[in-house]
Amino acid sequence: MSQELTHWLDDLLEEIEGIKVRRKSSRRVRADVPADALPALLELLQGRAGYIHLSAISCVDWIEDDEFELVYHVWSYESHSLVSAHIRIAREPGVYLSVYDLYQPAGFFERDIHEMYGIHFEGSPNMEKFILTEWDGPPPMRKEFDSEAYVNEHLNWQEYNPPWLQELIAEGGGVIIPPEEQRFSRKKD
Amino acid sequence: MNSINKIPVIEEKRTNPLARVFDEFVRFCRSRSLFILHYCTGCGAIELPPAMTSRFDMERLGIQPMVSPRQADILLITGYVSIKTLKRVILTYEQMGSPKYVIGICSCTVNGGMYWQSYATAKKLDEYMPVDLYIAGCMPRPEAVLAGLQKLMDRIHSGEANSWEDYFRNYDYYLGNQQKLFGENWQTPTDIITEAKHYDLIGEGTLGKHTQILEQHQKPLEALDMRLGHDLKEPTE
């Protein structure tokens, strides 16, 4: 089954230029495509191979490469396999095409990515905010947004420092870790 | 951030012995009949159905859920409050009838809990409204919730649970924190200052620089905007 499937899928994918296919396991296929070829690929996958279920669209912010990576996970109920199509788009201006006319679930994911990363999807039915309707800062999931700094600026949190702990510390004990030894929570790397 | 100095206010005892008996009776009834507002603000709400239903049965203590803020006595903040929810929680709190009580359930209401880094949740609930009681835990078991409620009942009975007056007496402090988080044009539909005058609860902290900001931009009170999309136009007059 899976041999046959590989063969058939490979034939299909050869029709698109610039595609790189990597089979990760019997049910997971990774395809890297140029950004402009993605709609054609999805159309092929949906129309000819039965990949009718868009499981998710994920976005990754590669700030060092100045690029966003969009990953379209499509699943076929017939061949029981999942194709993840990866594309990269430039971080500025961060515009891409909507695939809503192919996959209706895309409406939600594109809206989500729009408010979390600020990527605009042309042709998506609804680009209004959904979760962050009362948020006026930058798109929070971008790597340059520092959540901790924002929290320190806008909110106070309770320092747990009861008298008994202060006494302990005064005697030289306590649970305080010196800042240079704090490895996880506050570490900036 | 300096915290307000909370003065425990105990209701004055009246001199007439009959009136004192009556007050005592009223306080007892208040402590024995508590209506909880049915508002799940966070994950702690998942432990309320067990506390309410057959196994732990809140009703045997006289506690039952109520639907609208007008009917309720207790506002249970069940877990973290995101900033979007916090606005609704404050509106809800202001609409509830006094005497009203706030219980913060879960660690997140105390200090932000495990979401201390999160940009979307408010950390200290008692900056935005007076809290009568915290029930810590992630999440507290139904037994803990019931124990906390019983403690609140005791406090109501002894007349100590007066934090709702604190909101009127120190409105400036609470409003200041709300403005810091929501922006300076924050305004709720409830006119707290007038209400404080009505109850004769104007304290030193009721009016201040934050309430001045509020008065500057305060518009005539209108219902909250409940529109759908943009298809509804303003009526042409």
Added chain:
Amino acid sequence: MRPENYEAQRHPPSNEFELNFGPNHPGIEGNYALKVKLHGDVVVEAKADGGYLHRGFEKLMEQRLWIQNIALVPRICVPDPSPMEVCYAMAVEELCGLEVPQRAQWLRVMQLELSRIAAHLFTFGGHAATTGMYSTMYWGVADRDLILDLFEEFTGGRVYSIYNIPGGVRRELPDGFLQRISETLDYIESRLPDYDNLFFKNQVFVKRAKGTGVMSQEQALAWGVTGPNLRATGLAFDVRRDDPYLVYDQLDFEIPTEAHGDAWSRTLVRRLELVESIRILRQVVAALPDIAGPIRAPIPNPLAWNVPAGEVYTRVESSKGELCYFVVSDGGPKPYRVHVRGPSSMHAVQVLEKMSVGSRIEDIAQTMFSLDACPPEVDR
């Protein structure tokens, strides 16, 4: 005192009016809102309004260690937290190439199925309460508590168990636990006829649920609906069987389906899944004594654990549908990106909006609860 917002709202002359259905409304599951426009009591337009439960999990996870996130993930879906842990742990294991011991896999299956039973009992309660039958809610939530007792015993946590770590599970079973789990299953099974008589066969309930919130199979596929809601339209798809993980391919279970795609079918599918979950659990209880071995694979020091670079997409069948994690690592001590695809993100937003239109105000709550929407998954 005079009320505050007393001034009437200015409206264009129209027979339609708007109603905020939530976030503080007993007909809404969790903290969520629907803004509906009504004509009489027929819904003309509905708009979902989420974000009340938004905590920014995906951002938080990027700021914490791989092992710290285990404590964070169950909070994403409150009524059914276990699949979240398992799915995340599976993702990390796949990135590191860790081999999970057999016994740990069986224990995870046990945890997942117990969680499924608990979540379904909870859903029945909520669904019954929307139609005014509180007795089912009282019974269902109380019986769910027995499962939570089991959770507490073998994981240490009542709701958030945090039982999994990448590479296996945290604890061995306590003595005599399998006996107690059988007893609880027997009890729940003996209660099912009562539930049938009270709820599932109740003529008034059947009358209300049939034909409410109908969704055809084509619509369900086009809208990306998964899980029991998809199976209620007749398509027997289950991640447990069709994209197997853990040891589900060694287990014998059916995938119940119903044909009509309405609230009644969805409820019935969940009712039948309850039986299947009990069946799976009995197999697990029978098999566990024979599976010896460690319960976790050796992992490096979790506080200084650099997971190899790569990306992985894992899927788990939660009680609401298909739950997926997309995890990207750049070889560092923290995840570079975690994307949670909550199953409710489909049926609680777009599908609910579409299905509400044309229905009546009394059916909105029932539609939402029969879809088993879980707002924290949507908001994350």
Added chain:
Amino acid sequence: MAPMELIIELILMPLVAFVVGMMMVLMMRRIAAKLQRRIGPPFFQPLYDIVKLHSKRTQVSHGLIHDIGIVMAMGGYIAAETLLPVPGMTGIAEKGGIITLLYLMMIPSLGLALGVGQCANPNGSIGIARALTAMLAYDIPLVIVIFGVAYAAGTTNLVDIIAVQQAGGFETWGAVQMPVLAIAGLIAMHASLGKQPFEIYIAPAEIATGPMVEMSGKYLGGLFVMQCFQLYTTSVLYVSLFLGGGTTWFDFLLKSFLVLAIPVSIAYLFPRYRTEDLLRLMWKWPVMLGLIGVAFVL
């Protein structure tokens, strides 16, 4: 009857009704608790609730009509109590008759409609629309049943109706003489209580308790008092029409509580109907039964 005696009776009858009504509320909540496998509220819980609600500091009024509406809701029932004969007290029942009683029992719904209307809450408006629809639904069978009973007894005077039933002991009870009418009356009574499956106008999950949504403090307390009167009035009316009233307080209260236990026990085992289903059901079965019963009587 001496005027002084009458005045005492007029004061005592609503008071008795209130106390008995509170116990009925307690019984209702206890029955619900038993069916739901839990303990239920303490004995004085209804009293605590009412006192607490009346002692709230904030009373949000929405205007004059809102205030009057609640007064009408309570006043209608208080007036109705003086028309319901209890053992030893008849009040003005002999002068009022059953037709007046029926009118008075409608006033609370109308008063509520007025009061809720001024709250300008859409949930309340939908709720009150449903409440009036429900009233339309159950009043038709109720009127048919009452007509049948009055025709059989040959009088519209409730005191006489009770006297006729008590004349021959158990055999002359309305329920024995006119069993079909008694069943129709029971269904209509259940619907008039507004409990599941006929609980269309409270419906928390749909319209957030409908008429009660804007009520706070004393206003909600007024509705709680009204509920006590409502339970008392409905069950005592049924006892007077079909179970021969009461000769002593003991059998009177026993009958009233038993009669009320029937719809209450049913209520907690059912979800609620939709509005149109309620109308269809009420205009079909109780009306049909009522007409058959009337045909027997004629």
